[in-house]
């Protein structure tokens with residue numbers, strides 16, 4: 001029998017674990033790590049550095065994360081379902097893999113990678129649909145010590161190329177096409193276009209999914225199913241160092257290009273498992289469903305690694321919440337008897353907007369725990385979720401965390417912590433949040449608001465940004481040396497529960513996806529009509545935040561041409577980043593509000609976008625206050 005992982009069962013146990021994690025973090029995290037499968041134990045639990053950002057956990061330990069996700073469960077859970085796959089079209093075949101079968105699939109895929117020359121430390125980019133082979137391929141990379149970097153399959157060719165080049169990936173995994181609701185998308189074609197500017201890539205492995213004919217480039221492209229014929233279903237796991245890179249995941253920041261967030265092996269593993277089991281309180285026979293795509297961090301930590309590390313049955317869904325109709329989520333829950341359901345506020349808000357019958361016609365009896373992630377959940381959406389989905393019997397865990405934190409940081413523990421709508425709640429053991437003033441003073445006491453920072457490392461903390469540690473240092477550890485800076489603002493209420501207010505930097509959160517305003521502006525500025533642009537977020541009923549772009553064109557644009565120019569700007573953004581970054585509003589302007597030193601005053605643009613033009617604050621420092629009036633007049 002594998003050693004038992006400690007799990008919190010009551011509020012008193014939470015308080016006790018929290019206290020121990022602060023008083024003696026090294027002993028606490030050594031105990032949590034103990035039951036995993038280690039080839040060699042660590043020399044030191046933690047080397048902390050919240051100034052330079054060089055944090056290390058379990059240094060000297062040797063392990064492979066897939067032995068912990070798969071091999072160690074075989075004796076006790078070999079015939080238990082590990083992965084349940086629900087296709088886009090409810091009438092087509094589901095796929096189910098037991099732990100034993102998933103282990104074989106991962107080994108086989110790992111052998112295909114090895115046979116194609118992939119070595120430990122090589123970067124492999126995955127641009128794939130939400131099909132079992134994506135989960136299998138991610139684990140196959142980890143099995144042989146290759147670094148996986150999953151790129152969400154909605155990004156454009158240019159965005160893929162940026163990421164592949166930054167990671168200097170040698171191999172790309174993709175498929176012939178993907179289903180998204182009623183649409184089919186030729187994924188391989190997008191990859192082909194991207195790879196025209198990616199000299200590092202020497203091999204593309206294509207998984208057949210739609211059965212579409214695709215162009216295969218001689219000497220570079222191979223079919224997975226042909227390669228798999230020769231590949232054995234057993235593959236020893238590569239021995240990895242605790243601090244060897246497990247994956248890179250690109251995420252937007254407030255400046256320039258997305259950065260490659262790096263997570264390493266042991267700390268990430270311990271954190272993903274510990275947070276999963278304690279937050280969701282999953283029971284041995286539960287079916288657990290996280291609706292996130294594996295292209296985002298939530299899919300990494302809570303569709304794949306967390307559940308498999310804990311030996312849970314995890315459901316993976318290929319489709320979208322509204323296909324074939326807006327009852328699909330609830331249909332899937334009834335069909336598979338889902339007990340724990342984890343989704344995003346934006347999905348809840350979009351389903352709330354459809355007739356209530358869509359949800360009321362399903363029993364949802366199996367549900368016991370609900371969760372949300374990605375953005376603040378407004379009270380209305382919280383109550384709808386609690387009443388109509390949870391039938392007032394299921395606790396909701398509102399989980400705050402980030403790509404950079406590797407796993408959940410602030411959240412209730414299901415059925416254990418107090419519930420308060422729109423509040424993430426209390427920190428998990430090991431997490432020491434503080435509120436800072438802009439100058440970096442810690443704000444004491446409850447009923448306070450400030451910049452959210454973390455004052456002690458936790459096992460899942462970002463290790464670096466790929467190829468550029470200085471960027472990580474400046475972004476996360478530079479603003480307030482000695483603290484990890486989150487970029488979020490938060491309020492600590494009278495009871496000490498945290499409510500996340502939103503980003504305090506130039507990051508917009510659209511449907512739970514992060515975009516830097518600079519990133520979208522860079523894309524818009526590629527359009528030949530455009531001289532300059534400024535992008536801000538504004539409140540949006542379904543997406544949380546919408547994208548509002550103010551654009552200055554080269555030539556004055558008449559009313560009749562405006563539509564065409566706007567369409568062309570949208571086309572540019574779709575080509576540079578992808579459809580997910582399409583602005584909700586574009587306003588063509590003749591100037592932008594700038595200070596005398598040439599800085600765009602986004603504060604004013606944000607107010608205009610929010611429609612709050614009666615109180616713009618002090619605009620006397622502007623170079624040309626006249627542009628503000630023009631912008632207000634032209635507001636969409």
Ligand code: 6R9
Nearest residue numbers: 373374375376398399400401402403488500
């Ligand atoms: C996991 C994930 C991180 C940003 C984060 C914050 C926002 C995430 C939230 C939340 C309020 C929650 N965010 N969860 N805001 N309540 N429960 O979403 O990672 O894509 O990196 O985004 O999302 O602003 O800083 P990521």
